[in-house]
Amino acid sequence: MGRPRAFDEDVAVRAAVDLFGSRAYDGVSVDDLVAHLGVHRNSLYKTFGSKRGLYMAALRRHLADDVRPLVDTLATAADAATALRLITSADLGLLLLAVAERAPADEEVAAEVTAALDAVDRAIADALGIPAPLAAALTATALGLLLRGSSDSVGATLSQRLDLLV
């Protein structure tokens, strides 16, 4: 038997969300994880199995803590402008990086992010009463704005056009 865990797994996974969400998977070394999570290296391996194991735990936490509440809020959006604003103001760093970096190389990541984005699309389609493809286009637009960084003026212009569509 090894030493008992001397760290709060919950806190460590949340810290991993922030680290992977700001630096991407390949940009985070085990040294970084050990330094930022306050976890001994061997405890990290014992608890999560691997860096990928910790990443999967962090991704699932991000989807539960950050994306799920967004989906719930989107379900009450009154118009396209609100939906766009809700998405572009959410903390979706890890989701975006997972889509771009890990999903193409990791089927499990791909399944998680696809399910999450589908849920966003469905919430928008239901809230605005629009067809699924249009809701998906709205999500894609919002995520694109998030990636571009500054979105206020573009977002406002788009919102006016989008609300004409729905």
Next chain:
Amino acid sequence: MALVRIDGDDLVVVIEGLHKVWALKSSLTIPLAHVRGATADPGMIAEPKGIRAPGTRVPGLITAGTFHLNGEKVFWDVRDPAKTVVVELADQEYARLVLQVDDPRATVALVENALT
């Protein structure tokens, strides 16, 4: 250096050349069901190694063999820390394997793909 391959439902680790002598082991076969994951981890070399029994350790040069630390048994075979891969195991003699491989990225992908 170690060669890591998947053979059916097993992970097979073959220790090559002189490393066999240093590590006092020529191969390990672990059922994939007992492999939890693999990670490229150059920083692992700085961790405490524990008590060597049996094996070879020349700090800064080679760490090979079985090491006991905090009640865990860890197998090491590393000369070049930059090429270190850590393979975490469950319910096995060794808690983890710390191996030097030719291509850490490819080895991690090989193991992780076999697990998912």
